[in-house]
Amino acid sequence: MPGGDVTRVVVVGAGVTGLSCAVRLAEAGHRVDVLARDLPLETTSVVAAALWYPYKALPQDRVTGWAAAAYAEFAQLASQQGTGVRMMAGTEVFRVETADPWWAGAVPDLRHTAPPLGHGDAWAFTAPVIDMPVYLRWLRRRATELGVTLTRMSLPALPRADAGKDIVVNCAGLGARLLAADHDVRPVRGQVVLVAGVELDRWWLDAAGPTYVVPRTDQIVVGGTDQPGDWSRTPSAETATEILHRATRLVPELAEAKVVGTRVGLRPVRSRVRLEADGSVVHCYGQGGAGVTLSWGCADEVTALVTQITER
């Protein structure tokens, strides 16, 4: 605000997008209040695998920039106790020879490697791997330390952004269908199986399934599915068996693993991520299968937009 008043920013949503924005905004000196129907450990975000990987998110140029910024931040967080973030090498496999991905510039060490038997090509690279239940607790603590409040509230509409006073940041994910009347954002259902009793020191991915195996601190997340337009959050036992079958073909050690849970989440997929200001509202949703991967990059840009609005 002209004259240096502290702006009140209302962030809608307490998934990885809302909490990352809340932290960055508070670090920039804003007063931040988060309103959310679901608390962090009830969101889609807690279901994420969560491997740093630009998946089902566009446009390519902006996604590459956000992903690179988040990669750098996660690399930093990996050196701090209690964040749940680790840097881990892993392998993505392909049926046939495959060119480098469009986002290769966001990763420092991506290289082709000898593919495992039955595959035509493979890339190896180091990526952040985030244990979401641990990480979301850490993010919430970090936000609280910075004075951010979090209130459970199911909103029928976005709060009114009083011109020149409050700014609203919309991080409602799939909830933007209602809050921003935006039917371009739609669910792509993902189911994962949590297993324990086996130790792996790298992640594995075969996007064709999609099949992925991502070690957390005490468990391994085994995925997955990609089901556009499916709103069901109920896990299917049949799908869980099929996921494990695919994953064990990719990582045979999983044959010894014990199933400890099954989770479902609805990815907020959109034709392109919506990150833009509209008057005193900043929209930030539609990160699809890459909300964790893009989180800090998006939060930095949201903070820059809020600063621009306050300086008008």
Ligand SMILES: Cc1cc2nc3c(=O)[nH]c(=O)nc-3n(C[C@H](O)[C@H](O)[C@H](O)COP(=O)(O)OP(=O)(O)OC[C@H]3O[C@@H](n4cnc5c(N)ncnc54)[C@H](O)[C@@H]3O)c2cc1C
């Ligand atoms: C199986 C699976 C695996 C995944 N793996 C990865 C991965 O490896 N890497 C990766 O980067 N991403 C992954 N993702 C994608 C990632 O989970 C999402 O992109 C991310 O969680 C989106 O976060 P968000 O904060 O935008 O939305 P959400 O986590 O959905 O949070 C939305 C928030 O908005 C609130 N809200 C909505 N409507 C309202 C309302 N009317 N009033 C109040 N509050 C409201 C909700 O309650 C919630 O708090 C995966 C997703 C799934 C399902």
